[in-house]
Amino acid sequence: MKISMIVAYGKNWEIGLDNQMLWHISEDFKNFKTITSGHHILMGRKTFESIGKPLPNRTSLVLTRGDFTHEGVHTFNDVQEAFNKAREAGEEELFIIGGANIYETLFDYVDKMYLSEVDYEGKADAYLKEIDFSTWDLSEEKSYDVILDEQGEVKSPAWKFKTWVKKD
Numbered sequence: 068m069k070i071s072m073i074v075a076y077g078k079n080w081e082i083g084l085d086n087q088m089l090w091h092i093s094e095d096f097k098n099f100k101t102i103t104s105g106h107h108i109l110m111g112r113k114t115f116e117s118i119g120k121p122l123p124n125r126t127s128l129v130l131t132r133g134d135f136t137h138e139g140v141h142t143f144n145d146v147q148e149a150f151n152k153a154r155e156a157g158e159e160e161l162f163i164i165g166g167a168n169i170y171e172t173l174f175d176y177v178d179k180m181y182l183s184e185v186d187y188e189g190k191a192d193a194y195l196k197e198i199d200f201s202t203w204d205l206s207e208e209k210s211y212d213v214i215l216d217e218q219g220e221v222k223s224p225a226w227k228f229k230t231w232v233k234k235d
């Protein structure tokens with residue numbers, strides 16, 4: 068089973084504030100949905116609470132050290148048990164979908180990264196640990212323009228979508 072991570076981050080590696088996302092980029096959400104649909108998605112309890120419900124057409128695996136439970140999701144105290152659940156279901160690509168704590172803890176398991184680099188700088192309290200790309204091969208890259216509202220304010224920042232595969 069391949070283990071992938073998918074994350075959107077700003078210029079200073081910021082990914083969240085007050086358990087919320089920092090921007091609204093509808094094309095990025097659509098992309099996330101397309102990429103993860105039909106797969107097992109693994110997240111920390113805080114990210115699950117920020118989403119608030121199981122995402123449709125995906126099997127949600129939630130990590131907690133406590134006794135958190137929620138209808139429609141599988142909860143695990145142990146990472147390997149969560150991986151096994153996906154493996155036993157025949158999953159071919161498991162997606163780690165955050166947050167900061169989970170990305171950092173599970174980074175060494177990741178085979179493929181789906182990264183959205185967002186042209187955004189601002190206050191945050193959750194960050195991605197800086198990635199050293201020298202051990203990764205870029206396999207795909209696409210750029211998206213900023214979208215402005217009627218007042219000329221940024222409605223949706225510019226972003227680049229890149230996929231990276233771990234070097235052998």
Ligand SMILES: NC(=O)c1ccc[n+]([C@@H]2O[C@H](COP(=O)([O-])OP(=O)(O)OC[C@H]3O[C@@H](n4cnc5c(N)ncnc54)[C@H](OP(=O)(O)O)[C@@H]3O)[C@@H](O)[C@H]2O)c1
Binds near residue numbers: 083087193
């Ligand atoms: N930009 C993006 O792409 C993106 C994606 C996802 C999330 N986010 C942002 O990230 C932030 C949340 O990140 P976070 O670091 O605060 O929280 P998190 O990683 O979502 O969840 C942390 C929680 O996961 C559980 N946990 C962590 N390691 C564990 C382990 N080894 N075994 C079992 N359970 C474990 C613990 O839950 P218990 O406390 O229940 O024990 C811990 O408190 C939010 O701001 C969110 O919006 C951004």
